[in-house]
Amino acid sequence: MNYKIALIRGDGIGPEVVGEAVKVLNTVGEVCGHTFAYTEVLLGGCATDAVGKSYPDGTAETCRACDAVLLGAVGGPKWGSDKPAEQRPETALLAIRKDLGLYANLRPAVLRPAMAEACPLKKETAERGIDLMMVRELTGGIYFGQREKYETEDRGMEAADRMAYSEKEIERIGRRAFELARLRRSKVSSVDKANVLETSRLWRSVMHRLAEEYPDVSYEDVLVDNCAMQLVRDPGQFDVVVTENMFGDILSDEASMVTGSIGLLPSASIGDAAPGLYEPIHGSAPDIAGQNKANPIATILSVAMMFRYSFHLAAEADLVEQAVDSVLAGGWRTPDIAKAGETAIGTVKMGDLICEKIRELHK
Ligand code: NAD
Numbered sequence: 001m002n003y004k005i006a007l008i009r010g011d012g013i014g015p016e017v018v019g020e021a022v023k024v025l026n027t028v029g030e031v032c033g034h035t036f037a038y039t040e041v042l043l044g045g046c047a048t049d050a051v052g053k054s055y056p057d058g059t060a061e062t063c064r065a066c067d068a069v070l071l072g073a074v075g076g077p078k079w080g081s082d083k084p085a086e087q088r089p090e091t092a093l094l095a096i097r098k099d100l101g102l103y104a105n106l107r108p109a110v111l112r113p114a115m116a117e118a119c120p121l122k123k124e125t126a127e128r129g130i131d132l133m134m135v136r137e138l139t140g141g142i143y144f145g146q147r148e149k150y151e152t153e154d155r156g157m158e159a160a161d162r163m164a165y166s167e168k169e170i171e172r173i174g175r176r177a178f179e180l181a182r183l184r185r186s187k188v189s190s191v192d193k194a195n196v197l198e199t200s201r202l203w204r205s206v207m208h209r210l211a212e213e214y215p216d217v218s219y220e221d222v223l224v225d226n227c228a229m230q231l232v233r234d235p236g237q238f239d240v241v242v243t244e245n246m247f248g249d250i251l252s253d254e255a256s257m258v259t260g261s262i263g264l265l266p267s268a269s270i271g272d273a274a275p276g277l278y279e280p281i282h283g284s285a286p287d288i289a290g291q292n293k294a295n296p297i298a299t300i301l302s303v304a305m306m307f308r309y310s311f312h313l314a315a316e317a318d319l320v321e322q323a324v325d326s327v328l329a330g331g332w333r334t335p336d337i338a339k340a341g342e343t344a345i346g347t348v349k350m351g352d353l354i355c356e357k358i359r360e361l362h363k
Pocket of ligand 1: 013017072073074075076077090093262263279281282283284285286287288293294295296298336
């Protein structure tokens with residue numbers, strides 16, 4: 001099959017990690033008989049430098065003409081909060097997600113077997129394993145609600161951010177969670193704050209309706225404060241965790257940390273029709289950019305997610321994940337995951353080893 005992929009290399013370590021992910025794509029293409037055609041898309045600080053805007057006109061159209069989008073990372077001190085909004089890289093990220101209708105953010109938090117020692121939790125907890133999928137609503141809620149800041153007569157300045165959710169928004173993200181659970185261990189944990197928030201009570205009632213439609217999937221409600229505790233007490237209990245935008249923002253970072261390293265974690269943002277966007281969860285790491293020190297694994301595992309969720313190539317996704325596990329099991333480490341005294345390898349060498357392993361495993 002032929003697939004069209006929009007490549008957003010971005011800023012900082014973005015180009016380095018995307019470079020390794022492209023090597024992996026080409027290797028899988030070669031051994032499995034697929035071809036990938038790439039369209040380069042400028043976005044973020046590099047776009048501001050080139051054309052004066054972080055989100056150049058036509059970006060969404062170019063991405064829509066592709067089957068999937070692979071993004072490295074954007075941002076850096078050069079394009080900080082003192083710059084006007086249209087020059088800031090974060091503006092571009094929010095805009096592309098919105099324009100492509102990417103309402104579901106999927107973040108797996110997996111403790112890879114060879115990395116168990118990197119888990120900051122108790123040894124017995126790590127040994128039970130962690131393999132959960134955080135499904136975060138991405139285009140609604142408080143991050144997109146009306147913002148206000150005004151002077152009061154007697155209390156100084158006051159500010160407000162509105163959180164709103166419609167049944168339709170809740171239902172579409174809920175369905176995604178139940179469908180994903182069917183492909184995994186058939187359990188959905190829906191996180192809310194229904195003891196306080198009206199949006200959460202609506203969220204819960206829609207989720208209960210969906211749960212009846214999916215009797216083969218076990219379902220539970222979890223209050224957000226309890227979920228934050230359970231993620232460090234016993235993360236192995238979770239399979240698919242679905243929640244609204246702000247709770248998901250916070251909990252997905254927490255879930256990531258229990259697996260040990262930011263350099264290993266991929267993500268996908270998907271909608272109903274447009275191409276999915278695949279990216280590592282980390283940022284542009286300006287402190288190590290251009291030094292061949294970045295860990296490319298999160299971006300390479302984002303390619304595995306692209307295979308699974310956009311191209312429906314489950315065997316190819318497994319192949320990439322197995323190659324990564326096998327290279328890690330062989331003791332190879334980039335500096336971010338190397339223990340004191342261990343020799344670390346660079347970005348390019350890590351990419352090469354994973355490609356080699358893909359060829360070996362496919363024989
Ligand atoms: P960061 O994720 O870039 O870096 C945090 C720390 O983790 C740094 O010490 C960095 O060196 C390290 N790190 C990150 N990725 C790594 C990798 N692949 N290999 C090895 N080490 C890695 O977060 P930050 O420092 O808060 O942000 C830096 C810039 O990235 C900011 O401009 C921020 O706005 C941007 N950012 C972009 C995205 C995105 O593009 N989706 C996400 C988060 C942050």
